[in-house]
Amino acid sequence: MTTEQARFxxxxxxxxxxxxxxxxxxxxxxxxxxxxxxxxxxxxxxxFLRRQGPRFAAAPRPDLILLDLNMPRMDGRECLAxxxxxxxxxxIPVVILTTSDVERDVVxxxxxxxxxxxxxxxxxxxxxxxxxxxxxxxxxxxxxxQLPQ
Numbered sequence: 226m227t228t229e230q231a232r233f234x235x236x237x238x239x240x241x242x243x244x245x246x247x248x249x250x251x252x253x254x255x256x257x258x259x260x261x262x263x264x265x266x267x268x269x270x271x272x273f274l275r276r277q278g279p280r281f282a283a284a285p286r287p288d289l290i291l292l293d294l295n296m297p298r299m300d301g302r303e304c305l306a307x308x309x310x311x312x313x314x315x316x317i318p319v320v321i322l323t324t325s326d327v328e329r330d331v332v333x334x335x336x337x338x339x340x341x342x343x344x345x346x347x348x349x350x351x352x353x354x355x356x357x358x359x360x361x362x363x364x365x366x367x368x369x370x371q372l373p374q
Contacts (some may be wrong), residue, residue: 233260234259234285235289236273237322238266239265240295245263251355251356255356257360257364262287267307274286288317289317294323294325305319305339318363318369320340323342323343343359
């Protein structure tokens with residue numbers, strides 16, 4: 226594991242505590258060297274990324290955002306649109322991680338600039354495999370730009 230891998234930062238936007246716990250568990254089970262930060266809606270994503278308020282004042286810039294589509298206050302679609310409209314945030318890859326397997330959600334997500342779309346499986350082994358693949362791709366294979374923190 227390189228230093229770069231050990232410092233890979235993931236921001237998870239997920240309003241369901243059980244689903245957030247599953248992602249954390251899957252990262253640990255797959256020994257994916259990531260620092261996971263969790264927020265519960267799109268507004269918190271933007272606050273985290275813009276380091277707004279005392280809670281997020283020292284937030285690191287994530288290497289990857291895992292974004293649920295269906296969240297309160299600001300859903301994943303609105304959040305993704307806001308991210309891709311912001312010149313300082315648009316380079317952060319966003320992977321949709323959601324229960325929706327509706328084709329219009331997949332298409333809309335890619336049209337808004339998503340880097341990937343993963344449908345959460347209710348089968349734990351399939352979910353673990355999906356997170357393992359995600360880690361292998363984004364941490365081991367892809368080269369991301371080095372931007373100021």
